[in-house]
Amino acid sequence: MSSIARSTVVFAALAALAGCVETTGSGGAAQMPVAPGSPPFIEGSFTASDAATNSCRNALNAQTTGGVRVVGSESSEAAHAVYMRVGENGAPWRCLVSADGRNPSLDFLGSEGFL
Numbered sequence: 001m002s003s004i005a006r007s008t009v010v011f012a013a014l015a016a017l018a019g020c021v022e023t024t025g026s027g028g029a030a031q032m033p034v035a036p037g038s039p040p041f042i043e044g045s046f047t048a049s050d051a052a053t054n055s056c057r058n059a060l061n062a063q064t065t066g067g068v069r070v071v072g073s074e075s076s077e078a079a080h081a082v083y084m085r086v087g088e089n090g091a092p093w094r095c096l097v098s099a100d101g102r103n104p105s106l107d108f109l110g111s112e113g114f115l
Contacts, residue, residue: 031090035111048073048080055101056082
């Protein structure tokens with residue numbers, strides 16, 4: 001086989017592989033909506049302390065399976081709120097916790113009708 005023919009075969013194979021894309025993970029799944037009447041669900045703003053965020057993530061990891069993603073948080077003098085999504089369908093959860101991470105309280109905010 002000539003070097004030109006070999007190069008053509010190699011480039012064709014590389015072009016075919018370039019079109020391969022992995023589609024696993026939560027990118028393709030629809031996000032579960034927040035249930036009507038639920039408290040606001042904050043995404044993209046991160047103002048809670050690291051201690052509060054880690055405490056909430058750990059508490060939710062202990063109660064669920066499927067991977068926990070922190071998607072937002074807010075803070076006030078009274079408490080910090082950490083917003084998370086779980087699993088491929090992105091089930092929405094809120095955690096209220098003290099600034100130092102004590103007493104995390106978890107609330108599922110998803111719409112059961114979505115399941």
